[in-house]
Amino acid sequence: MEIKIAKNAGFCFGVKRAMQMASDELDDKSTEVYSLGPLIHNKQAVSKYEEKGLKVVEEIENIPSNERVIIRSHGVGEIVYNEAENKSVKIVDTTCPYVKKIHKIVNDFYKKGYKIIIIGNKTHPEVVGINGWCENSAIVIKNVDDIDNIEFDKDAKYCVVSQTTVDIDNYEKIVEKLNSILKDTVMKNTICSATKERQLSAKNLAKEVDCMIVIGGKHSSNTQKLVNICKDLTNTFAIETKDELNKEELKNYKSIGITAGASTPDWIISEVIDFLESI
Numbered sequence: 704m705e706i707k708i709a710k711n712a713g714f715c716f717g718v719k720r721a722m723q724m725a726s727d728e729l730d731d732k733s734t735e736v737y738s739l740g741p742l743i744h745n746k747q748a749v750s751k752y753e754e755k756g757l758k759v760v761e762e763i764e765n766i767p768s769n770e771r772v773i774i775r776s777h778g779v780g781e782i783v784y785n786e787a788e789n790k791s792v793k794i795v796d797t798t799c800p801y802v803k804k805i806h807k808i809v810n811d812f813y814k815k816g817y818k819i820i821i822i823g824n825k826t827h828p829e830v831v832g833i834n835g836w837c838e839n840s841a842i843v844i845k846n847v848d849d850i851d852n853i854e855f856d857k858d859a860k861y862c863v864v865s866q867t868t869v870d871i872d873n874y875e876k877i878v879e880k881l882n883s884i885l886k887d888t889v890m891k892n893t894i895c896s897a898t899k900e901r902q903l904s905a906k907n908l909a910k911e912v913d914c915m916i917v918i919g920g921k922h923s924s925n926t927q928k929l930v931n932i933c934k935d936l937t938n939t940f941a942i943e944t945k946d947e948l949n950k951e952e953l954k955n956y957k958s959i960g961i962t963a964g965a966s967t968p969d970w971i972i973s974e975v976i977d978f979l980e981s982i
């Protein structure tokens with residue numbers, strides 16, 4: 704059996720940075736450390752941080768004054784910064800710089816009178832956060848067909864941004880259709896290059912192998928996109944850890960490709976490789 708690993712797989716720059724910052728905060732025991740929601744969409748990695756003392760809450764109001772709160776790499780809306788300040792909760796901001804850039808674009812254009820369109824998933828924390836920089840007024844478009852049900856203001860100016868993990872083909876279809884409908888529009892492709900690289904290397908590898916194993920959280924949007932890309936090209940197994948793999952089933956394949964979402968730690972990928980090598 705040949706095992707091939709995608710050129711770009713696992714933790715991206717933003718997640719690596721956020722996890723390191725969180726780890727440094729947990730080493731400092733002066734006050735408690737909270738995070739607003741799970742740090743990343745990977746429950747095995749989150750459990751490790753909880754063992755080190757991290758407390759996960761959903762709202763700032765659940766955090767006592769003078770403690771610390773980690774804002775995760777997905778980012779949050781403006782109101783969360785104000786709530787933390789009002790409650791004297793110290794912010795440790797691990798928002799990915801690429802997501803911060805989207806917040807700034809959205810806020811600047813919103814203040815200039817533009818209406819905001821976000822290409823992405825309405826309920827994804829990153830999109831919820833971006834929407835929080837234009838007073839939650841954005842139109843969120845997930846698929847090209849959604850556009851048919853939207854009533855656009857023909858006299859308005861629009862600024863279009865995207866969730867960083869959006870599928871490139873889907874993004875292009877939506878932009879093409881928006882361009883054919885709207886006149887005064889600023890298009891900002893804010894898909895992260897880490898996402899594009901992971902998708903492209905997964906695609907290339909899936910064309911070469913008999914089956915693909917995609918490692919990552921079931922709630923990780925970028926992992927699920929990798930799963931869909933691979934599924935179109937070859938037999939694909941989506942797993943969170945090696946425990947979900949079936950030895951007997953995998954013995955049927957001569958070549959196996961491995962990729963992993965941007966929130967999958969290296970140690971989980973290594974465990975999968977070790978398991979395959981043991982077959």
Ligand code: SF4
Pocket residue numbers: 715716717718776799800801802867895896897898965
């Ligand atoms: S995928 Fe890109 S935008 Fe998202 S955290 Fe990673 S580097 Fe940042």
